[in-house]
Amino acid sequence: MVSSRARVRVEAPCSTANLGPGFDVLGLALDAYRDIVEVSLEEGYGVSTAVKGPYAGELSEPPEGNAVTVIAEKALRECGFNGRVRIELVKGVPVGKGLGSSGASSAACALALNILLDLGWDEVKLIQLAMEGEYAASGSRHADNVSASLLGGLTLVGSYDPLEVVRLAPPEDLRFVVAFPWEVSSKRKTEALRAAAPRNITLDEHVSDLGCLAILIAGLVNSDPELIGKAMGKGVVEKARIPLVPGYFKVREAALKAGAYGVSISGAGPALIALTFEEAAEVAEAMKKAYIEQGFTPEVRVARPSCGARIIPEGGEEP
Amino acid sequence: MVSSRARVRVEAPCSTANLGPGFDVLGLALDAYRDIVEVSLEEGYGVSTAVKGPYAGELSEPPEGNAVTVIAEKALRECGFNGRVRIELVKGVPVGKGLGSSGASSAACALALNILLDLGWDEVKLIQLAMEGEYAASGSRHADNVSASLLGGLTLVGSYDPLEVVRLAPPEDLRFVVAFPWEVSSKRKTEALRAAAPRNITLDEHVSDLGCLAILIAGLVNSDPELIGKAMGKGVVEKARIPLVPGYFKVREAALKAGAYGVSISGAGPALIALTFEEAAEVAEAMKKAYIEQGFTPEVRVARPSCGARIIPEGGEEP
Numbered sequence: 001m002v003s004s005r006a007r008v009r010v011e012a013p014c015s016t017a018n019l020g021p022g023f024d025v026l027g028l029a030l031d032a033y034r035d036i037v038e039v040s041l042e043e044g045y046g047v048s049t050a051v052k053g054p055y056a057g058e059l060s061e062p063p064e065g066n067a068v069t070v071i072a073e074k075a076l077r078e079c080g081f082n083g084r085v086r087i088e089l090v091k092g093v094p095v096g097k098g099l100g101s102s103g104a105s106s107a108a109c110a111l112a113l114n115i116l117l118d119l120g121w122d123e124v125k126l127i128q129l130a131m132e133g134e135y136a137a138s139g140s141r142h143a144d145n146v147s148a149s150l151l152g153g154l155t156l157v158g159s160y161d162p163l164e165v166v167r168l169a170p171p172e173d174l175r176f177v178v179a180f181p182w183e184v185s186s187k188r189k190t191e192a193l194r195a196a197a198p199r200n201i202t203l204d205e206h207v208s209d210l211g212c213l214a215i216l217i218a219g220l221v222n223s224d225p226e227l228i229g230k231a232m233g234k235g236v237v238e239k240a241r242i243p244l245v246p247g248y249f250k251v252r253e254a255a256l257k258a259g260a261y262g263v264s265i266s267g268a269g270p271a272l273i274a275l276t277f278e279e280a281a282e283v284a285e286a287m288k289k290a291y292i293e294q295g296f297t298p299e300v301r302v303a304r305p306s307c308g309a310r311i312i313p314e315g316g317e318e319p
Numbered sequence: 320m321v322s323s324r325a326r327v328r329v330e331a332p333c334s335t336a337n338l339g340p341g342f343d344v345l346g347l348a349l350d351a352y353r354d355i356v357e358v359s360l361e362e363g364y365g366v367s368t369a370v371k372g373p374y375a376g377e378l379s380e381p382p383e384g385n386a387v388t389v390i391a392e393k394a395l396r397e398c399g400f401n402g403r404v405r406i407e408l409v410k411g412v413p414v415g416k417g418l419g420s421s422g423a424s425s426a427a428c429a430l431a432l433n434i435l436l437d438l439g440w441d442e443v444k445l446i447q448l449a450m451e452g453e454y455a456a457s458g459s460r461h462a463d464n465v466s467a468s469l470l471g472g473l474t475l476v477g478s479y480d481p482l483e484v485v486r487l488a489p490p491e492d493l494r495f496v497v498a499f500p501w502e503v504s505s506k507r508k509t510e511a512l513r514a515a516a517p518r519n520i521t522l523d524e525h526v527s528d529l530g531c532l533a534i535l536i537a538g539l540v541n542s543d544p545e546l547i548g549k550a551m552g553k554g555v556v557e558k559a560r561i562p563l564v565p566g567y568f569k570v571r572e573a574a575l576k577a578g579a580y581g582v583s584i585s586g587a588g589p590a591l592i593a594l595t596f597e598e599a600a601e602v603a604e605a606m607k608k609a610y611i612e613q614g615f616t617p618e619v620r621v622a623r624p625s626c627g628a629r630i631i632p633e634g635g636e637e638p
Contacts, residue, residue, distance in 0.1 A: 025529045158534030159527065164549060166537045201520045206528065206555075208478065210344045213529055215477030217536045218485045230483060236525075 007040035008116040012108035012309035014093040015100035015148035016176070016273050019228075020264040021212035021235035023197070027148030027155045028170065032178050032303035033099060036090040036312065037068060037108035039116045044084040047072040053090035055101075058185075067102045067133030068109040074132050075113045085116070094299070096185035098267035099178065103145030106133030111150065111309045124163050126150060138268075140194055145267065152308025154220055170305030171223035175280040177255065178303055179287040180271035181296030184246050193244055193268040197237045205236050225277050229261025232275055238265055245269040251290040258286035276302075326359035327435040331427035331628035333412040334419035334467035335495070335592050338547075339583040340531035340554035342516070346467030346474045347489065351497050351622035352418060355409040355631065356387060356427035358435045363403040366391040372409035374420075377504075386421045386452030387428040393451050394432045404435070413618070415504035417586035418497065422464030425452030430469065430628045443482050445469060457587075459513055464586065471627025473539055489624030490542035494599040496574065497622055498606040499590035500615030503565050512563055512587040516556045524555050544596050548580025551594055557584055564588040570609040577605035595621075 014033040019026055035053075042048070049069045051059055059066060068087050076085065087109065093101040110130040114121050121129070130146035143165060147155040153170035157163075201209075212231040219227030233252070242248050245265050251272055252263040259279035266273040276283045280302045291298035333352040338345055354372075361367070368388045370378055378385060387406050395404065406428065412420040429449040433440050440448070449465035462484065466474035472489035476482075520528075531553040538546030552571070561567050564584050570591055571582040578598035585592040595602045599621045610617035 021529070022533070023529065024526045025533050156530070156533040156537055158530045158537075158546075158550065160530075164530075164534060166534060166546060168537055168540075197522055199522055201522065201525050203516055203518055203520065203556075206520050206525055207343045209525065209529065210340070210342065210532055211475070211477045211479075211483075213532055214341070214344050214475040214536060215483060215485060217533060217540075218475055218477075218487055221487075221536075221540050227477075227485065231477065237522075 007038055008112045009036060009038040009312040010108040010112040010309050011036045011312055012104045012111070012149040013152070013306035014104050015145045016098075016178070016266040017100060017142075017144040017148070018235075018238065018264065018267060019216060019273070020233040020238045021209050021216055021231055023235060023237040024142050024144060025157050025213070026216070027100070027144035027157070029148040029152045029306040029308055030176060030178065030303040031306035032301040033093040035093050035101070035104040035108050037105060037112050038088040039072070039109070039112040040086045041116070042084040042086045045082065047076065047085050047087065049087045049089065051089045051091055053092050055091040055094050058095035059091060067106045067137045070136040071106055071109045071129055071133040072113060075110075075117065075119065075129060079117055079119055081117055085113070094180070097180045098265065098269040098271040100145030100149055100267060102134050102137030103130070104149045106130035107146050107149035107309045109133065115311065123151065124165065127165055128163060148308075150309050152306055154305070156217070168221060171220055172305065173223055173277070174225060174305070175276045176303045177260070177274040177276055177280055177284045177287060177300065178266060178271055179251065179274070179284070179291065179298055179300040181246060181291050181298055183296055184270040193241055196240045196244055198240055201236055209235050225261040225275055228275055232262030233264035241265055241269065245272070247291055247294045247296060248272065250294055251287050254286040254290035255283050258283045326357055327431045328355060328357040328631040329427040329431040329628050330355045330631055331423045331430070331468040332471070332625035333423050334464045335417075335497070335585040336419060336461075336463040336467070337554075337557065337583065337586060338535060338592070339552040339557045340528050340535055340550055342554060342556040343461050343463060344476050344532070345535070346419070346463035346476070348467040348471045348625040348627055349495060349497065349622040350625035351620040352412040354412050354420070354423040354427050356424060356431050357407040358391070358428070358431040359405045360435070361403040361405045364401065366395065366404050366406065368406045368408065370408045370410055372411050374410040374413050377414035378410060386425045386456045389455040390425055390428045390448055390452040391432060394429075394436065394438065394448060398436055398438055400436055404432070413499070416499045417584065417588040417590040419464030419468055419586060421453050421456030422449070423468045425449035426465050426468035426628045428452065434630065442470065443484065446484060447482055467627075469628050471625055473624070475536070487540060490539055491624065492542055492596070493544060493624070494595045495622045496579070496593040496595055496599055496603045496606060496619065497585060497590055498570060498593070498603070498610065498617055498619040500565060500610050500617055502615055503589040512560055515559045515563055517559055520555055528554050544580040544594055547594055551581030552583040560584055560588065564591070566610055566613045566615060567591065569613055570606050573605040573609035574602050577602045
């Protein structure tokens with residue numbers, strides 16, 4: 001039941017979700033940031049967790065409440081493993097910015113445990129496990145971020161019951177600029193942001209969102225930035241959240257003026273994501289400037305669609 | 320301003336819309352039936368319309384109220400043409416069955432006028448013109464059927480204001496079985512069926528429909544019948560309409576038992592459409608039998624995705 005390997009290291013990319021009309025449905029893995037999870041066997045019983053890396057300090061929960069601990073305890077219970085697993089999480093994805101930070105840790109941890117404990121769980125089962133970590137961290141059982149971080153590329157969550165996730169080839173030639181202010185975190189606000197989503201939607205709004213999502217997927221499938229740009233940032237949930245995202249209007253306007261095809265809130269924000277092609281550097285600069293002008297300290301990165309969670313070979317980079 | 324041709328003949332295929340979660344957003348051209356529209360110049364002013372063909376008798380409106388007349392009058396007004404246009408419509412698409420009958424006439428007529436009068440209107444403008452015919456016939460200004468009949472393949476209506484339509488390559492190897500009872504027509508019921516759609520939708524229903532639509536498009540793009548089948552027939556609008564569609568449950572069950580991947584109401588019904596692959600003949604037979612067992616006289620055809628409206632060359636088939 002246990003792999004011949006005494007330790008397994010997995011890295012998983014950050015992700016953006018929604019892109020506007022794809023609320024709780026669409027995820028896209030990005031190579032802007034990544035988490036690394038190392039799992040290893042130790043003498044004794046249970047799970048021990050250590051967190052390090054540039055954003056370790058941002059995890060306010062004690063390690064016991066961390067997504068990776070929750071996942072490991074659940075996996076151990078479910079497979080009846082009676083030993084002890086040590087987890088080391090290298091937190092490379094900024095926390096609470098809307099970049100699927102807990103989703104990346106969760107996806108990396110789920111895949112690492114699958115290998116270490118020789119669980120033989122399939123993708124759906126691993127997403128379900130990772131969703132438990134996401135739930136522990138965010139209070140919401142959505143699958144868009146964990147699916148993207150696990151499978152890579154563009155992922156569509158077709159249904160939650162039963163869980164149905166499809167991976168589409170990511171548009172390789174597109175670039176995404178991710179930008180957020182360090183001062184703001186949605187970590188404590190995810191629930192507020194989810195609460196801001198309207199409870200009731202009119203048929204017209206519903207059809208409008210269906211149309212935007214159709215255009216968005218068609219654009220992503222065909223790698224057509226103009227089409228994607230027309231749909232990005234639309235949708236009833238995005239609209240309801242805008243007032244809760246600091247700097248939204250000015251940063252968005254700056255990005256569009258600099259040549260971005262579209263801008264949307266990344267996940268639950270506060271990060272914004274802009275779609276670009278060859279003008280990525282100009283868009284990044286414009287977004288940075290717009291944040292500074294509003295008194296924020298911005299973090300801005302140009303990202304490509306990323307592959308999903310993957311094993312770091314022995315002898316590779318240390319966590 | 321007028322083409323060198325004295326008459327132009329255009330054929331346009333029927334279409335199915337919605338496929339469940341794609342309400343008012345998704346159209347698919349099918350080669351099951353087609354309309355032919357011939358437009359020609361005559362002495363005098365205005366528009367004269369004649370209707371013939373197998374389903375001419377089902378058009379209860381006088382020719383003046385017909386979709387093609389409405390379109391021609393609008394086009395003549397808009398381009399300032401002062402002559403007379405004669406229209407001959409060969410009605411080959413059954414009327415009021417949910418197969419985009421008025422959409423096919425409208426698409427064919429719009430394209431024929433564009434050529435005859437040398438209007439130089441683009442696709443969007445032609446769809447908008449054809450939508451006026453659809454509106455005259457059905458009381459609803461939706462673009463899914465006319466887009467599919469005009470452009471062919473799979474069409475996605477991303478937005479209505481401004482009108483944004485995307486054509487995706489149709490899944491060539493899929494087969495669709497179209498079936499309906501002759502006794503039932505939705506011609507008088509389109510408004511009732513539209514009224515049956517819920518006015519307010521919960522966020523959960525909204526997300527569920529977004530997910531189904533995402534899966535549906537991913538399946539169609541990848542020509543993956545299992546994926547399409549999972550999403551087809553889902554959605555809040557489809558669900559609300561089922562009680563208004565005679566024979567739905569038994570015909571659907573028969574199709575699925577015979578190997579169909581999914582079944583949905585075609586447009587506003589009463590036609591049902593089943594997705595099949597190699598088992599099209601068996602599915603068609605099963606649907607036929609199920610209608611007969613319920614006391615209906617069924618019409619059943621196996622269809623492929625079709626190209627859009629196209630000119631019939633001079634010397635080709637007479638209308």
